[in-house]
Structure formats: C-alpha cells, structure tokens
Amino acid sequence: MKQISVFVENRPGSLMEVTSRLTEAEVNIRAVASFDTPEFGILRMVVDDPQKAKQELTRLGFVVRIYEVMGVELQDEKGNLNHMLSILADGQINVNYIYSFVIREQKAPVMVFSTDDMEKAKEILTKAGVKIVTDEEL
C-alpha cells in the first residue's frame, strides 16, 4: 500500500493547508498521521490517488514523497491491535510507526505501519492468516 509524506512547518493551519489542497483536487484521504517537533513535522497519509496527490502538492510547492507501507485488516474485536503487534514482535519485525484509517465504510478497521523489512513482514503476516490490504481494495 502507498503512503504520501509531506513536510509541514509547525504553525497554525499548516496541516489544513495540505488537506484542503487535496480536497480541492478531489483526492480522498483514508488515513492520516502527523509526527512533529517544535519546528516542523511530517504529515503521512493514505489517499485514494497518491500519484495525483503528489503531483498537485508538488506543484503547489510542498515537499512530497511516496512510500510503500503495509496495511493490514484488524479483526473487529477487543485486543486486536495487541494481537497484531505481537505477531510482528514474534517475527522480529521492527515497526517504525503505526496509524489507522479514519474512514472505511462498513469494512474492517485497517492498521497502517512502516517497516524496513516489507518482505519478511508480509511473509509472517500471511502465515498468521492476517489480511493484507492493497491500494486497489481501498
């Protein structure tokens, strides 16, 4: 699954600037996470059209990059996040960061995470019977 990362300054309204530009371009945001320091932050998003999002934002002067991340379906029950993280921990997969979907009409919740070892993560999760979500299924 693809994620776009955008560099934003830490000042009022800077996140909104990105999201409103995407809305204007009719790009839908599925998941969002921001990581910030006192001066600047990285806004991470899963959108329905990452190429278009990158093109639009770059044209408007943002620094944007597309990354490959992993999206996995969670069972809609108690302890599901913990269960997922323990599968990864047992498989020695180091998770850089996680976040989850904002909207997913009627479907199971999705957790997004980044790791430096995508292949191994895929293998372990498949073996454990976890459903991996692809861009097409968004």
Place this chain on the structure above:
Amino acid sequence: MIWAKEETLPRKELEMIQLEKLKKTVAYIYERVAPYRGKMDRAGVKPEDIQTLSDLRRLPFTYKKDFRDNYPMGLFAVDKKELVRFHASSGTTGKPTVVGYTKNDLEMWLGNVARIACMGGASAQDIVQLSFGYGTFTGALGLHGGLEKIGAAVIPMSSGNTKKQIMFLKDMGVTLLVATPSYALHLGEEIRKSGLDPETDLSVRIGLFGGEGMTEAMREEMHRIWGKDFLCTQNYGLSELCGPGVAGECQELCGMHINEDWFIPEIIDPKTEEVLPPGERGELVVTCLGKEALPLVRYRTGDMTRLFYEPCKCGRTTVRMENLSGRADDMLVIRGVNVFPTQIEEVLLSIEEIGPHYEILVERKNRLDVMTITVELIDDRLLDSYSKLSELEQRIKAGLKSQLGLATQIRLVAPYSLQRFEGKAKRIKDLRKDGL
C-alpha cells in the same frame, strides 16, 4: 593616567611624526609587498609622490578581499623567520584572515593596548579577569599583554563557564573585567541571580569592553547591573590593523581616542570613495604606520563612524572616533565574532538537501546573541523519518559551527516559503535594538 607622551602632542608635532612615518611606510610597502606595488603602479603613484599628509588620498585602498586573494601570507612584508606571532580572524568566506607580527610589532601593539587600558582607568594595582575567548582571535592576547605591560595581574579566564567566572571574580578580588559588553551584562545578571550584589559583594570597578560595539543604552544598563560607580569604557581594533589598541574611550566618554602616531584615520563615502570633511559620518579607513610584518595602507574597515579633532578634557590631543554606527557592508558581529553572510552561504551551498535561499535572524536573548538561519528543505528523501530531518539539521549546525566558530539555530521550512529578492537580497534581520 596617560601612558605615552605621543597622546598629548600639539597637532603640528603629531602630524610631523605621521608624515615622516607615512613616507617610510609607503616606500617600505612598495618595495616589499608585490600586490600593493601592483596597485600603486596601476594607480600611477610612486612612493616619492607622498610629500604631505593629504597626498595619502592618492594611494589605493586595501580591502578585506585582498587578504583572501593573497591567503595566507601574500601581504606580509617580512621573511617568516622574522615573525614571532600569528593571529587569525573571520574571512569573508571559508579561509580565515591571517595576520602576523614581528618582535617590534608586538611591542608596538601591546604598547598601544597599554595606552587604551590607562585611558579606561586601569593601573598596576588592578586584578584583571580576562573573559574574551583565547585562541587565534587578537582580543584576549592583546588585552592580556597590554594589561601586563602596565603592571596589572591578569587571570586568563577565557569565555563561558559563568559559575567559574563568578567564583574567580569573588575569590580573587577582581577589580577589572575584560569582556564583550553583552557578556558583561549577562554575567552581571547571573551574579545577581546567584544572590550577590556586584556593587557591594564584589570589587569589580572597571570594565574594558570590546569585540562588539557598546551603545549608550547598554552602558546605562551596565550601571544598573554592576553599580553606579562602575567605570565602563569600550575600545576598538581590528586584527588586520593589529588587534585591540587602535582606539579607546577615555573617562570623559566622548569618543574613542585613536593612537594617531601609529594609525592615520580617514573617513570616506563608501560609495563614491571620496574623503569626507572632519565631523562627517562615513566609512573609517586606516593606514598603519611603522608596522613591519603586515603594513597596511588605506585599509577599508567597513565600520561607519565620525571623527572629532578638538582636544579632549582628559588632556589627550589625539582624534576621537564616535561609537560605531553600523557597517558599510553586511558583516554581523555575533557574540563578538565577525560573521559574513558569504561564510554562511558557502556552508549552505555545500549541503544538497536544502535550497540556496536563506534568512538570517539575529536576536539578543538573555543578553546573548542568538542567530537563527532559516533554510528551505528541497529533498523529499528525508521525509522517510523524523530522524533523517533531524540529522540534516545537526549537519547544517555542525558545518556552520566549524566555519563560524559559533552555535546557530536552524529552522527548516518548505520550499518557496522564503521571500525571493531581485538584485541584492535582504536576507538579514537584526533585531538587537540598542544592543539590549
């Protein structure tokens, strides 16, 4: 006390000394310094054309750039075996400005510093805490030697470590402080915070300040913090000219007396390069008289000031220069260190993840200068993780630290967020009003 009789000569006598030394200096520099001889030849002036002091204006200028073009020792007039000391200060780009001294030059230099120390009230009884940074800068060793010459006892404290500074001030019974004025204010406030009153708990009664200008607002603040009887003066010098010792304030506080038997000052319009009449404000140009290792003729200091020739109440007849009123170029003085925007530019251009545009903001926080440089991030590969951005920030800081010798703050912003300028960019914002 007045240290040297040359400080009190009638102007006629002083001018006779100046003319004789000037003739010798011009002949000496023409014979020994090839770049300067080239300039004189191109200007069509020969040493024998210098017959009066006003012939000085026929000579070509020397610029900071000449040091860079002839780095490191191309402007020196003596063989290396004659040299006994080197110092270095900021250059306009990565290479420092290197200066050298013969034995006689040191003698002359420290003699001039001794005069300035006496002007500011120092005497053999003083115990001096010297809080300039030691190292290649001329400030610390210059004041150190000059104060020892008059018989004062010097503690070579160097800068920083405020706690230790306070302990020495108190335990050693220090009577005289040498520092940049902003550091003296900072130190004074720290002393007050520690529960001591500098006026009653310490013996410091004299401040000799330099390395950066001291405004009248700073002097008033100095009295508020260090006590109403604190005698604080400032002095002026540039490493290219020798270091401190070019000029200093006497206790009348009406400008800095220039040691005119060693330095001839002129004031010019920095744009037209015409010499301006006495009393008008312009760029200070200095000709050094009798220097052996590094003679300089008509050196463009970049400092803006005015000159007053009336004899002073203190008994000295030497000309006084007004407190500096800015720069003819865009040099900044940050914590007493000269910084050229071109130096900063050189570092930023060597880092490919950021764009070529930048802004410099200078503020005074807690009495100390803080410089923040804003740069635009252009490389999307760094968005991978916060640690990569943070690493970039650290790398820019480290590059600037090694180039400038100063810590800086970095602010990363999105591309195109800095203002674009046509022609000369106004990249510097200096918010240090009145130096406070």
